[in-house]
Amino acid sequence: MKKILFTVMSAAISFAAVSQETIPLYEGAIPNSKPSQLQEKSEVAGNGRFLISNVTTPTLTVFLPPADKANGTAVIVVPGGGYRFIAAEHEGTAVAKALNEWGVTAFVLKYRLPSDETMTDKTIGPLQDAQRAIQIVREKAKLWQINPKQVGIMGFSAGGHLAGSATVHFDQAFIPNPLKTSLRPDFAILAYPVISFTDEFAHKGSREQLLGKEPAPDKLKFFSLELQVTKHTPPVFLMHARDDKAVKVQNSEVFAEALEKNRVKHDMYLYEKGGHGFGLINTQSDVDWMKYVYQWLFNQDLILKKR
Known part of the structure; x- marks a missing residue:
C-alpha cells in the first residue's frame, strides 16, 4: 500500500443549506417483505x-452540493447501528453535508433492518436495499447531474458491513434489474467496519441480528467479506482505531490483506486511539481522517473537476 500524502484542508465544515429530497427506495411492492404491525421508531439516545x-420502508435522502462546487461524483452513505438501529445523524446526515463541501452529491440510505417479522429472508434484506440505492443513483444520474461511473458507497460499523457486502457481491443481483444496471460501486469507504463473521473477529451482535443465533456455514462464508474479495472488487479506503473494543481492528486488517492479495487498490488509516462509533470526528486525536479520504479520492480522479 502506498503512503498517503495529503494537502492540508480547512477543518471547518460549512453546514450551508443543501437541497434535500427523500424518496422511497421502491415503487410499489417492496421485495422480500411481508405484512407486519411493526412501526418505525425515532429517538435520541x-x-x-x-x-x-424498526425500519420497514427504506428511503434515500438526496443531498445536493452547491452548484458551483458540484463535480459529478456521488456517494451513498450507509449509517451503522449493529443492524438493530440506524445512527442517522452522525454517521448519515453529517457525513452527507461534509461530502457536499467537496462537491460530491450524497445519498443517505435508510435501509431495512433485518427482521423475521417483516422479511421472508432477513439475511438479504439490507443488501437488497444497498443494491437498490446503487441502481437508483445510476439510473437517475442525469436528474442529479452525476457521473454514473463515479458512484461510490460509504459505510460505518454495521453499515460498513452492508456497504462492504455491496462492494464484494455486486455480481449477484438480489433485486429485479431489468435494465441490467451495474450494481458495482466504483469505490468504497469503510469506517470501523464489521467485516468478518468468523468467531475470531466477528461483532457477534451484528452477526446474530443479520444471520440469527445459529447461522448456516454458507451464510457465514458469504457475509465474511474478507473471503469474498476478487480482482474485480472496486478500490477501498479503510479507517479504524486500534483500540476499538466493539469491532476489532482486525476486521479492517484482514480485509486489507485480502485486497492486497487480489491487487485491488486500497489504503487504510489506523488511529492508535478512538474507540468505536465516533463518526467524522475522533475526539482522541488531532487527525482528521476525512482529509485522507479526500486525498485518496483526488489521487484516483474520483473527485473530478467540474465539467
Missing part, C-alpha cells in the same frame, strides 16, 4: 445521538 429503528 442517552449520548445525544439520533437513532432510527
Whole structure:
C-alpha cells in the first residue's frame, strides 16, 4: 500500500443549506417483505445521538452540493447501528453535508433492518436495499447531474458491513434489474467496519441480528467479506482505531490483506486511539481522517473537476 500524502484542508465544515429530497427506495411492492404491525421508531439516545429503528420502508435522502462546487461524483452513505438501529445523524446526515463541501452529491440510505417479522429472508434484506440505492443513483444520474461511473458507497460499523457486502457481491443481483444496471460501486469507504463473521473477529451482535443465533456455514462464508474479495472488487479506503473494543481492528486488517492479495487498490488509516462509533470526528486525536479520504479520492480522479 502506498503512503498517503495529503494537502492540508480547512477543518471547518460549512453546514450551508443543501437541497434535500427523500424518496422511497421502491415503487410499489417492496421485495422480500411481508405484512407486519411493526412501526418505525425515532429517538435520541442517552449520548445525544439520533437513532432510527424498526425500519420497514427504506428511503434515500438526496443531498445536493452547491452548484458551483458540484463535480459529478456521488456517494451513498450507509449509517451503522449493529443492524438493530440506524445512527442517522452522525454517521448519515453529517457525513452527507461534509461530502457536499467537496462537491460530491450524497445519498443517505435508510435501509431495512433485518427482521423475521417483516422479511421472508432477513439475511438479504439490507443488501437488497444497498443494491437498490446503487441502481437508483445510476439510473437517475442525469436528474442529479452525476457521473454514473463515479458512484461510490460509504459505510460505518454495521453499515460498513452492508456497504462492504455491496462492494464484494455486486455480481449477484438480489433485486429485479431489468435494465441490467451495474450494481458495482466504483469505490468504497469503510469506517470501523464489521467485516468478518468468523468467531475470531466477528461483532457477534451484528452477526446474530443479520444471520440469527445459529447461522448456516454458507451464510457465514458469504457475509465474511474478507473471503469474498476478487480482482474485480472496486478500490477501498479503510479507517479504524486500534483500540476499538466493539469491532476489532482486525476486521479492517484482514480485509486489507485480502485486497492486497487480489491487487485491488486500497489504503487504510489506523488511529492508535478512538474507540468505536465516533463518526467524522475522533475526539482522541488531532487527525482528521476525512482529509485522507479526500486525498485518496483526488489521487484516483474520483473527485473530478467540474465539467
